[in-house]
Amino acid sequence: MEYKIGEKVCISVDAMINGDANMDYVDIMTDHDGDETFYMLLNEFGEVCCLDGEECTIDHVVAGTEDVYDLVNNNGETSVHFMLSKNDMDIAIFR
Secondary structure: OOOOOOOEEEEOHHHHHHOOOOOOOOEEEEEEEOOEEEEEEEOOOOOEEEEOOOEEEEEEEOOOOOOEEEEEEOOOOOOEEEEEEHHHHHHHEEO
8 A cells, every 4th residue: 555644544453453463663552441442552652642543644754764654643632653664554544
């Protein structure tokens, strides 16, 4: 898949869990509310950076790489950045 800087994309954390994503730059946290399970991505600083299904913006290609992207989530009180490899984006992004 091709990606454009500034493109808005939705991230499926569930697809990353079930789709053999490498997750070299993020970790997954789960939370439970009764019978429901919620998935969240944590960035390299341990910050919650994306909830399952949230819309994020592709900010830039990480310097020195050709296939690692920096994404930004502007849905919270502050913007949070996180990185995904192209492989992980191919698995996680739905449009």
